[in-house]
Amino acid sequence: MSMKNTTIRNSIFLSGILFGILVISILLVSFFSHKSYAKFIFINKKNNRFSIENRCIPIQKRSIEYVDYLIDDFLLGTISPELKSPFTKNSKRKNSMIEKNNKIYLDFSSSTFNECENIYTGLNILNKTVRMNKNIKTVFLSVDGKIYKYIGNYGTLSDGIGSKSVFTENNIYIDN
Numbered sequence: 001m002s003m004k005n006t007t008i009r010n011s012i013f014l015s016g017i018l019f020g021i022l023v024i025s026i027l028l029v030s031f032f033s034h035k036s037y038a039k040f041i042f043i044n045k046k047n048n049r050f051s052i053e054n055r056c057i058p059i060q061k062r063s064i065e066y067v068d069y070l071i072d073d074f075l076l077g078t079i080s081p082e083l084k085s086p087f088t089k090n091s092k093r094k095n096s097m098i099e100k101n102n103k104i105y106l107d108f109s110s111s112t113f114n115e116c117e118n119i120y121t122g123l124n125i126l127n128k129t130v131r132m133n134k135n136i137k138t139v140f141l142s143v144d145g146k147i148y149k150y151i152g153n154y155g156t157l158s159d160g161i162g163s164k165s166v167f168t169e170n171n172i173y174i175d176n
Contacts (some may be wrong), residue, residue: 004048038073043083053078070130
C-alpha cells in the first residue's frame, strides 16, 4: 500500500467522522431547542371572522415569561397576508402578572386601545388568545395602570374576564 492511498483513506475516514459529528450536533440542537406552538387569533380579511394562526415560540422557564412573549408577539400582528389584527404597531404590553389560581393581570399602554381599529374585536381576540394558550381562567386588563371598572353584564373587574365574556360596543366602561 502506498503512502498516497493511506493519506486518501485517512482523509476519507476523517471527513466521515466530521460529517457524522455535524449530523449528530444538528440533531441534538433541534431536539433540545425548546419550542412550542401557540395559537393566535386574528381576523380573516375575506369574511371578517376569527381565524387561528399557529406560530412556533420558544418555551420560557417561567410561566409569566411565556405569557409576556405570547402577548408581545401577538401585538406585533399577523404574519399571514390573509389575516389582519385590530392592533397597531404602537400597541405595547407594559406589565403582566399571573396569580396561582389561574388569573392573569395585563397592563397595556394607552396607544394599544386608543389606536385599535376596533377595540371590541381587539379585546375579544386578546382574551381568547391568552386563554387558549395558557390555563388561564380569568383575565384582568388595565391601561397605563388604570383598570376597567365595569365590563358589561359581567360585573366589576374583580370578577375579571372569563370564558363567556363577549365585548360589544355597549358594554365597556373605563374607570375615569
